[in-house]
Amino acid sequence: MLAAWRLSQWYVYGRQSFTKAGFEHAAKSFNPADCDVDLSSRHFIITGATSGLGLSCAQVLARKGGTIHLVCRNKDKGEKTLDQLKADTNNQDIHLHVVDLSEIGAVRRFCSSFQLPLHGLINNAGIMVHTRTLTQDGHDVNFVTNVLSPFLMTVELLPNLRRSGDGRVIFVSSGGMYAQELKPDDLEDKKLTKYDGTWVYAHNKRAQVCLAELLAEKVSPAQDSPVTFYSMHPGWADTPGVRLSMPSFFDQHKGILRTAEQGADTIVWLAIAPSLTGPEQRSKYNGKFSLDRHVVSQHLFGAQTQPSDDDLAKLWEYVCKKANIPPDFYKNKT
Template identity: 45%
Template sequence: MSFFRNTVWFIKGMKEYTKSGFLSASRNFNANDLDVDCAGKSYMITGANSGLGKETAIELAKRGGTVHMVCRNKERGEVALQEIKKDSSNEKVHLHVVDMSKPRDILKFALDFIESGEQLNVLVNNAGCMVNQRELTEDGFEKNFATNTLGTHILTTTMIPLLQKSQAARVIIVSSGGMLVQKLNGKDLQFEQLSPFDGTMAYAQNKRQQIVMTETYSKLWPDIHFSSMHPGWSDTPAVQQSMPDFHAKMKDKLRSIPQGADTIVWLCISEAALQRASGLFFQDRQPVNTHLPLAWTRSSASEEESFMQELNSLTEKFTQP
C-alpha cells in the first residue's frame, strides 16, 4: 500500500505541484482577489525569515498590513526584517524571536503578546522542519513533532481568545501534499516505532496531523476561519537543505517562492477565501481532497479525538502553574 500511495502521489505531484502545475491552475485565478488594502490589520507569521514565510510577510506588508515575524534565529530574523521593510516600504514589521520547538517559549511569547494589547487578525503557522535523524528536544520531544505539530497547536490554541476579538479572524496552517501518503498515527507521535527513522515520513505524518488539527479547530471555534494548504513543490531554502537529492533532480520543475506563497497570501486577505467553509485544505486557491483514492488513509473519529486529546494533554503540562 505504501508503494501504491507513493506512486500515485508522485504522479499527481508531477502534474499539479510543479511550476507547470501552478501556471495551469493560475489561469483560473481572479487577480482582483489580492487587490486588498491590509492597513489596520495585524498578521503573525511563523518562520518568516526565509522562503514562503518571508514572501508572505513581504506581500502583506506591501499592502499596508502590520506584520509580526516569529523567527527562531535572531540574526537571520533581523536581516530579513530589514529586507522586508525595504521591499515593502512599510515600517510596521516587527520581529519576535521564538523557537517553535520549545513549548515554554511559545507559551510565554503568546501570553506576552496578548498582554501587550496588540490586535491579531490573521495567524499563519508556516514554521516547520524536516530533521532526517531522530533528535529529541530539551523537553524530550522528537524535534519534527515538537516543531510541526505541538508548537503549532500551542501557539494556535493560546492565541484563540485574541483572534476572537477580531472580526473575520483567520488561521492558516502551511501543510504539505506529502501528507497524502500518510494515515494518522496517534499512537507513535514521537516516532519511537519508526525503524529505521525516516525524516521525510515523519514530516508527512506531522502534516497529516495538521490536517486533523485544522478540521478540529474549525469545529471548536466557528467564529474563526481555519484553513490548511499545500504550497506545491517550491524552490525554498528548506527544500534545498532538507531534501538535497529531490532538489537536485527537480530544481528546474520547482515553483518559485512567490508561486508557492500565492495561496497563503490569498487565504490571508481575500474575501473569496472566506466564502469557503472553514477547515478545508487548499491547493492553488481551491479546496482539494485530503485523501488519495483507494489509499486507505482515512482515520476514524475516535482516532482523531484521541490524537487531539493527547495534544491537549501535552500542552497542559506547560500551562499548569
C-alpha cells in the first residue's frame, strides 16, 4: 500500500511540476543574469555528455567559453560528439576522455591523470539495465555506474575542485527517487526477488541525493572547502535515455515532456550562477536538492522515505569501503 501511495503522490506532483508546462511556469521567475557568465579559463567535466542532458550542458557551457571535458564510454560516439560540439559552438577547448564508469579502476586512473583546476563536475551519466548484471568486481552495474563511480570521481577530484576557488559538484538525480526509500542494508538490491531496472535506478538516485547531502555536511566544514555539492531533478525530459529505457513512459507522456535543454537548465545554473556564491547562498543550496532553480523537498508528503542518521552512516560506510576510500578522508586537508 505504501509503495502505491508513493507512486500516486509522485505522479500527481510530476504532472504539476516535472513537465514542459512546469518548467515554463517556473522560468517566469528566472533571473537571466544568473547564466549570463563568461566561462573563459574555467574547466568543467561532464559525464555522459554524448546525448541528452549531458550534451545540452556541454553545448551551453561551451558557448559561454568554458573548457569542456567530455567523459564517455564509447570512443566512436565520443569523437563524433566532440567534432560536432566544436563545430556548433565555435569552441576548440573541448576534450574527450574515454572512461567506462562501470569500471572503478578506470575511474580512478582518469582522476589521477586529470591535473587541471576544476570548476564544475557534473555527474550526469546514468544507466538503467533491466537485468541483473555484475561488473568485473562483482558489483551491480547500475549501482556502480549511478552511485559508486560518481562518488569516487567526486572524492578523487576534490583537490582539483578546491584549486579553482569555487568548485561545484552536481549530481543529476531523478524524480523517480521520490518513490524510493534508501535501503542501507541492500544498496545493490541483492534481495530483490525479481530484478526491476526502473526500481533499482530510482533507488540509486535516492542514494545519490543522500550522498550529496553527506558530502556537503562532511567535506565543506572539515576542509573549510570552497567546494559545494548539489543534487537536482531535471524534470521529465525527452532524452535518448528515456526513450530507450522507459519506452512506455515516453509513449504516454511524449507530448508533455521537457526538451533536453530545459531539463539541463538547473544543472547549468548550479554549475555557473554567480548568485550561488557567498556564505548565505552556499548555506541555502549546499547539499540540497533542486528543481527549476529552487531548493525543493527530497521527500513527498506521507511517503515515509526519510533516512535515519544510522541509514546515512551505513550508506557512507558502504560506498567508502567499496571505493577503497577511508571514511574519514575529509579530515585530511592536504
